[in-house]
Amino acid sequence: MRMQDMEPVKEITNKLDGWLETLINNLPNIAVALVVLIISYFISRLVFRFTLKLTDKRIKQKSISKLVARFTAVIVVLVGLFLALGALNLGKALTGLLTGAGISGLVVGLALQGTLSNTISGIVLAFRKNLRLGDWIETNGYAGEVVDINLNYFVLREADNNTVVIPNKLIIENPFKNYTLTKKMRVSLECGVGYESDLEKVEQVTKDTIAKHYNQKELGKKVEFYYTEFGASSINYLCRFWIEGESGLDRLKAKSNAIINIKKVYNQEGFNIPFPIRTLQVDSPINIQEAERK
Template sequence: MNLKIGEAWKKMIDRIEGWVDQLIINLPNIIIAIMVFIMAIILSKYISKLTLKLLGKSKLQPSMRQVISRLVSVFVILLGLFLILGILDLSKTLNTILTGAGVAGLAVGLALQGALANTYSGIVLSYIKHLKFGDWIQTNNYSGEIVDIDLRSVTIKEIDNNLVYIPNKLVLENPIKNFSSTAQSRVILECGVGYSSDLEFVRELVIKTIVENFEAVETTNEVIFLYTGFGDSSINFQTRFWINSTSGLEVLKAKTNAIIAIKKAFDANDINIPFPIRTLDFPKPIEITAE
């Protein structure tokens, strides 16, 4: 029993001495590897800042610039780790890591198809010239101001100040209506007047009211007034004019102000905006008999 314990103890001492000898032999390589690792971290920070500075001249969204600079930083650190494995003569370990990374990458790629599609779509959206922060867009039955574009989703702020996160893939694959592609937005207002109204006077009054209440409308020629048809209780019309804003909220405010101004003008000139009326026509007089 004592002999076996002595042999085990001797083997353990021999193993420890071998490790110490190996450590002493590889000490220069270990010091070099540590220095390479420190240099890789410092270099990754410098290259990340440089990448961010270079991307500042591009048309990428700020969030995408941050993501790309971080990916570059991670790539530099990984490159440093591979160099360290080579310095420490761990080529077999390196081959094992690369093989495992390939298999793991295939498995992750299959499992994260949706996430990868959103990532690719986010990169593509960042390069679209007419889609940027602050634009008012409509897509996938949502409309609002773009407040962020990252590798997962496009974030828009709706009129009610709620945030909607739309996956990049859906935004890229579906139509996008950008209200901010021009410096102005068109306000479209529909209304109706009674059949007894002077239609020419109504047209002149509405156009004059719009010109007087909106600075962006300088002349009467900039207001479009069209009668659209005979309704059940009114003759319907539509008026269109431009305002100096691309915000959907400002369009609604302008429409509200136009409704108020037109209603005041109609009231001042005894022009009736009729509500639906139903007339009942009886072919014969109704006889009421007392019992």
């Protein structure tokens, strides 16, 4: 065999020898890297379980609590991977990996900007103490009971049993009113009485009727009564009182009950609740006959 034909074989043999020597020299580092990866894997499992138990106590949404637990576990694995690469003296590979991860993260973030925004908002909402499942809230023009908070959207059930799905980021970006945080709410009732009525007596009877059915002293409040205007056919007033309630339905029930009881008392006292009256003017028969002749 000619020497020229043997040169490629020698080059391959030399490379294999070099790789084998490098492998043998790096066996301790490889062993350390493998140990680091195995330890990080088991630590990530422990962190996942611990985080899941911790988040389950504060977050009722299973999907969000599992996401948080997985996220912490992935961080532990990534730290182990970076340590293993460092043990193998692969600094350039580690730098390239970080650079590639940064660029990839930027591209994915721009492509999924809306989805990621909703996901992050869902996690933030899950940790909010002033917003829980079962609360009655009003936000973005809708009012209802909070039935679900997941990674993408927020679900409300309105009083008519319709379901409203709202992106999480809209809940974060816009104000909301939570009726459940307070056990008291004020009810406003508007009505009117006839001009012939004794206004002072109307005020006292109305206050007594409301206080009889809704004890204001127990709530630390009082019934408020104000005459507001001279209407077309009545003198109108505004009555405000407090109830124990947490939802819009409680307010509607209290207002309806107050109207029923006030009407009963007004009937007993002879108070008139007038309705609009219109006077129709009809031309006399003489004017009608003259119009027909023309």
